[in-house]
Amino acid sequence: MSDTLDSIWRRDRRRVLATLIRLLGDFDLAEEALHDAFLAATQTWPQDGVPANPAAWLISAGRFRAIDKLRRRARFTAAAAELALTLSDSTDDTARPDDPLRLIFTCCHPALSPEAQVALTLRTLCGLTTEEIARAFLVRTPTIAQRITRAKARLKDDRVPYDVPEPGEMPARLDPVLRVIYLMFNEGYSAHAGPDLLRADLSDQAIALGRDLLALLPDAEVMGLVALMLLTRARQAARQDAEGAIVLLADQDRSLWDRGLIAEGSALVERAFATRQIGPYTLQAAIAALHSAAATADQTDWAEILALYTVLLRAAPSPVVALNRAVALAMVQGPAPALALIAPLAQGPLESYAPAHAAQAEMLERLDRRAEAASAFRKALALSAQEPEQRHILRRIAALEGTTARPDARAPDEGG
Template identity: 55%
Template sequence: MDKSACIAKVEDLYQRDSRKVFATLVRLLGDFELAEEAMHEAFAAALQQWPEQGLPHNPLAWLVSAGKFKALDGIRRKQKFGQLQPDLQRLAEELGEHQEYMAEQEIEDERLRLIFTCCHPAIDARIQVPLTLREVCGLTTEEIASAFLTQPATLAQRIVRGKAKIRDARIPFKIPELAELPARLDAVLSVIYLIFNEGYSASAGDAAIRRDLSDEAIRLTRLVLELLPDPEVMGLLALMLLHESRRAARTDENGDLVLLEDQDRSVWDRQMIEEGKQLVRRALATRRFGFYTLQAAISAVHADAASPQETDWHQIVALYSLLLQVEDSPIIALNRAVAVAMRDGPGAGLEIIDQLLRHKELAQYHLAYSARGELLRRSGQPQLARQAYAQALSLAKQAPERRFLQARLAELDA
């Protein structure tokens, strides 16, 4: 492999797998900041050495090993100048004795281990999910804040507190015993769901879809289902599979968004759909289902419709009403409003959306204004539709969504 190809391989590994390497280093080093620094130094070393020496047999294991010894070198330098704390002294001794070769699958599973660590009951529930999204998935504080409809500065403070709690309470980096799993399950599923959402519809950037994140979320959920065959784990996996089945139809050849009603349903992945529907049936049969299973059931209704006109909107509205009883969320209420509009006409949906926009939770949520603009357009109110789309455009950060909104505005101007 020539030098440029080697550099490209390192860059690709960084984009796809840097958080896997980071998760392993966190477990080995027991410190988030130290692991972050070691991970970056390992990739820098790869950029220097691989073009000259060639690709190692197991690149991820090489990066973990390099990061570990970079951290050890840093600890020894501090030791030399008498700056070593007792905890770092102990860590240096452990690393010096521990020549570890990580198999590929072991590194894959480190991320699940780190998720369970970040979701430990000793950590404030408000901190668990944003901490995991930042440290396990590498999402920026701004991306996480967008998912939580909150301010980046507030989330940044929570993340710092979460890392300090793990360090000070010496929370172990491991998957808990079977008896301890249910106590952490809600937080773990919340994290995985948000990972998938960021992959399914990126909050910012040039691409509408980040396949690496959605694939990782599905893989992690399968691992959790092996550990604990809970109905809501089945429901979450079903939901992700049913959404992911539409991936090929969700964007056109230019990377622009295609709305659900305009998608070519013949390219939907029927194998994913069938697996998702089977999981929904299994979860519903337990009669212990909740938030994720109900959402999966809604997606299954969409998957059953051969065309947009055949969609059973009565059933979808009923499922959203039930979902709101489980989780009183403004975003779920917004989705229900759109379903009501499809069932009863745009005016009925607009009435609900206008009520929702009076609450501050959706004030900065671009999809609320986009939905309002679409219903105003369909109800023959182009001037008001233009105002709503312009408001959505001012808030949208993802390039394909911005192009979609600009196209709608151009149509209204024409």
């Protein structure tokens, strides 16, 4: 039964919470109701069996337990008494298909700062702990906790409607939603910390949200984001070996790539480019499509990928984009010019970013500067909080300090 409950928690938690927030109108009360409902399930389901619709059961159980909690508070506050009465009179326990979209648009409301939008969404929709969010963004845990608390209070005080914006309002509300969906996908595809490389439930939920958003708004950048997630998700089965170790993009067994997702993602890239409104997500998706189109690593069109990264760096300049462009440059012009670009990034804006030091190590190794490469890998190791990544880096250090040399033209896991 515990395995069943764990599976339902991973599959239905976000949908149940999104519906409870809509029904109860209060983030904290809904989160309490969610946990109360799952606690009730652990007590009831072993005797009565798992219901035919677990999510509906949990929503109903959560709502009734919230009503009970409000009734107990009613003796102290009139507001609790009024809300308990309103909820008691309602018979609506139905989950709506757009509840998760309602939640993400609410979490990304313009009343909140970008930092608060991200923190609140990752906490509610992704279910990440405050500590996990803090580690991901290199911020102190109390700071993240304060952001989340203030964000909830702001939404409540401003009476922000829990709804999907009208079509005319949606374009102006789109950018933070796309950013948070992509952050959610990335945390699922390559977790920032912990024993597991992948959290497939998060990446799949992000794709589902992206598809729902695309159905509402066939915008080019929505197409680009969904395409990017699909093309990246298509490689998931090849990213680890049988022992759980990371497999770099160049070494992946491409027969394991999901050709259905690649076809769907590539078609969306073409649709997005046809609009001639090409943004950063569409450019990244085009890069992912080029990787997916190569039958072997050696057949990758690195010159075209470099050109796309050059455009992307102009359209959306950032240190991480500059790093990825440098990796592509190494595959076209060799490691020396790439190292000249990577070194100042690793010593400057990306000093705390493990992949920057790993990329620097790759270039140093290709230049046969093995001691310096091992040192750079150690810096990456010190910054990594993800166990599969740590094991991979330790293997690289051991290879450098032993007798095993890697091939001279191996690309780091750029785009992988």
